[in-house]
Amino acid sequence: MQVGFIGVGVMGGPMILNLLKKGHEVTIFARHPEKASVQEVLQAGVRQAPSPRALAMASEIVITMVANSPDVEEVVAGPQGIFEGARKGLIIIDMSTIAPSVTRKLHEQASERGLHFLDAPVSGGSQGAINGTLSIMVGGEQNIFERARPVLAAMGKEENIFYVGPSGAGEVVKIVNNMLVGTISASIAEAFVLGVKAGADTDTMAKIIGVSTGASWQLANQFPMRAFNGSFKPGFMTDLLHKDLGLALDLAAENQATVAMTSIARQLYELSRASGHGRDDYTALMQALEQLAGVEVRSKQ
Amino acid sequence: MQVGFIGVGVMGGPMILNLLKKGHEVTIFARHPEKASVQEVLQAGVRQAPSPRALAMASEIVITMVANSPDVEEVVAGPQGIFEGARKGLIIIDMSTIAPSVTRKLHEQASERGLHFLDAPVSGGSQGAINGTLSIMVGGEQNIFERARPVLAAMGKEENIFYVGPSGAGEVVKIVNNMLVGTISASIAEAFVLGVKAGADTDTMAKIIGVSTGASWQLANQFPMRAFNGSFKPGFMTDLLHKDLGLALDLAAENQATVAMTSIARQLYELSRASGHGRDDYTALMQALEQLAGVEVRSKQ
Amino acid sequence: MQVGFIGVGVMGGPMILNLLKKGHEVTIFARHPEKASVQEVLQAGVRQAPSPRALAMASEIVITMVANSPDVEEVVAGPQGIFEGARKGLIIIDMSTIAPSVTRKLHEQASERGLHFLDAPVSGGSQGAINGTLSIMVGGEQNIFERARPVLAAMGKEENIFYVGPSGAGEVVKIVNNMLVGTISASIAEAFVLGVKAGADTDTMAKIIGVSTGASWQLANQFPMRAFNGSFKPGFMTDLLHKDLGLALDLAAENQATVAMTSIARQLYELSRASGHGRDDYTALMQALEQLAGVEVRSKQ
């Protein structure tokens, strides 16, 4: 298929390589063509378009994977945006994590123009993007989802590509997932710092809690690979998780739902950012707490 | 083996039945012999002692499974306590969840009397107690742990019986686990209430997040069995989790460690208790939040 | 002076009446001319302009007192906005509480057009607006502030009209003040609910703490007039304080500053909104907490 792709970063780069591997032809638009990730996909054989508008003209499906709501609005509905170049029936798949209210507005505008708009945010981090094993949660019309599925399957694990409901529902599920990423990780960070300071051993705690009622994906996977290992290279940057928790707070305010855990978790990541970890993996919060407590939480394995 | 058991409640009752099944002879001390759980084990063949002291005289191993630090201190070191009746070499196994500082004090007093004291708190809830599949985390001397292992194995899953370090370490690991139970469950509760209010579906969220980075034991097991199902029969009572989070805050204050997530989670369970859920399963917090938000988070399966 | 005024609500209405009293001629623009507050000022002798643009053409000073950042942007810089009708040298005074970053952007755009832009948010609530005793904190060029002072003095208490620094500084000071309003009020609410439940008397606590280290303007003024009195008519609506706390969180995220107290206070007002108090005085949070705790915190005086 002719796939347009906007947003060639830590996530977008490897997603594009996987699209190529599965035989799709990919055109990209890159605001910063000099970036290493862009150069890498160009060498792998993608074409380059001078604008989202031009890219849309050459594509059957356009994927956007950018930083935030205003970025999506600009590349989709801006003056040189996708809407301006789209042929009737174009499927736009926004895989960014953004406000569901923005998703729904763009979906409506797309419908008015005879275009399709799916929200399809992902979970799994850069490793999932590289391995083509992302989880993808898709909101929008189900028949459009079915048509887009082969393209999504190039980037995600077949059994983890989910149709979740009408426009915006994909973003909601993603935000709820990332609320849990943020709160669970912050909880592990503070609990393990306390445990070690109170005399327990990191590996012992991880092993036992890993088979007990406090177990989580974060404890089984992210912490052993990053923080317990003293490695804070993302993965998923603190700044991005902080942004997603901001989306969660906005969504909660729209819906008058109290989210005290999420709210405090976000302040802890703020503390981690203030400690210089904005561009480190989000588990680096543990290091900020370690320094406050004067202990080290590390695996000896 | 001649096993004494003090604390015949929701947990202790089924633990005793499992000891009997494995061929141990059990003597109990019960402050409230009229309780149904006591009657049940008496009918199953346990003997009854008139005091912890008397029970200790008749036992090779004594297990305590009571509510809190003062209760353990009383049955172990009180005027009619275990210490008073213990023969040299008696192994006392405290399976309650209490302050590690109390554990260490009793361990020291036991040593001075030529007795052994293990802390061996459990995870797995009433279901684990019934099925004999508890996780058990044991602190104290390792050779004493090895001698006690056959008795522990009657109540817990062989591979989930862990020696974790010197006296008190078992309690620390347990408290760290329960901090995560409390924070993760409170996080799931608020996140799912928001998700449903924002238009997502309970089962869809549970399925997708269950295979994503927000996954946890709580989401996979406790919520589907209880809160998502509208069932709030414990399980593990809110009041008890609230107590354990109090132990965590005390441990944090002793160690000058900041535990903001735990601290807010405890306030949410306080809110749940104020809403009448003190004796319900801890996942009933979700119902308190549902009522505030005016939605229902239920599985349709 | 010829004063234009946009935003004729609970605050704007009485502010306009005070401008008239001091001899200023006032022209308003009202999106909803049928509102009671608009009718009241029309009867008092203000003129009406069909757009912010038209209003600007007829004014030496234009004051905006609207709900949020997008509203200010629209009436100032929108297609029919103040910028479009302004004569060189016009002084625009935005008295709304909005994001300092928006203030600074509009200030810059005004400068480019040869216009002046002050941020001059207020404190003192509807009562201060009625009595002409508002506190006003002004950011922008100091000489422009001096020229605007007579107009500000019609609405605020002479000694409480403050020049606080360059563009945006007024908003920052206002946001910091309202963070304290939000956190102190939430703290009073929870502390008094606990005090009464633990057996103390509302009036006794208020009297003693009022002369002790826990004293505050909120405890001395707002609570006796509203919540302690069972009266929740605003005053200052929960929804507006909730909005201001949102501005504070955004400002904190921009500046990587941790604001845990503010963050939790906002979640408590969210809880109050979910309990139906969005349009009540912000001290109604106490009533939400009273209902959870099953007590009443009321003055008997």
Added chain:
Amino acid sequence: MQVGFIGVGVMGGPMILNLLKKGHEVTIFARHPEKASVQEVLQAGVRQAPSPRALAMASEIVITMVANSPDVEEVVAGPQGIFEGARKGLIIIDMSTIAPSVTRKLHEQASERGLHFLDAPVSGGSQGAINGTLSIMVGGEQNIFERARPVLAAMGKEENIFYVGPSGAGEVVKIVNNMLVGTISASIAEAFVLGVKAGADTDTMAKIIGVSTGASWQLANQFPMRAFNGSFKPGFMTDLLHKDLGLALDLAAENQATVAMTSIARQLYELSRASGHGRDDYTALMQALEQLAGVEVRSKQ
């Protein structure tokens, strides 16, 4: 009057000197007679008793001003305690800040022995102790309070000596006051750090907010004298405020009241303690937050 005094520290020392000034004869019991504060009162003319029991035998009124609930229990009801030496009708005035439940228990035990027990915690810090201007909130029988008033009046400001209700009520009011001290101070700390980082000036903010709706005793008095001034000598130590907030959380748990603000404030003081400020004034929390944010909040006056 013959006054016994137990607890010669930062508070007790100057309180004793004020008792002497008003003509009372004072006997002390000091566990650490070598302490400077003890030496100072000895030189000022107090006598020394070898035990609380001996001190009680020589006194008409005994005042206790010690660190926490167990300390009060020991000096009052311990083996060498006040109860053992007390003549019928002795008035015991506990001016410590402790759990109201302990107060009530001791009050009951005193009554059974024909003794009187008042709880009379104070507010005003070391400065108030020195100047004899403490606020004193007294619980217990009102006629006993009247008899004790002249002694209290030597230490506190006449108009700030309050009878607040039955036994324990004094402690409740004190705890509520200190909840507000803790939450308001933590709120000022975070709000001013943000304000300065966002470009506002410390003195300007303090001046304006001091006459606005965010005003408080803390902002008007404690911060200018300590933190704004770069001076963190207590005053009132972080460790002690942290202890009082712990009493508040315990009282809340007893009463099933949600105290989220207090709970987070306590974690912030935990952070301050971990940063080395345990024995500094509680406003030193601001310095911990300043360091995280990379700014200084200081007065230039």
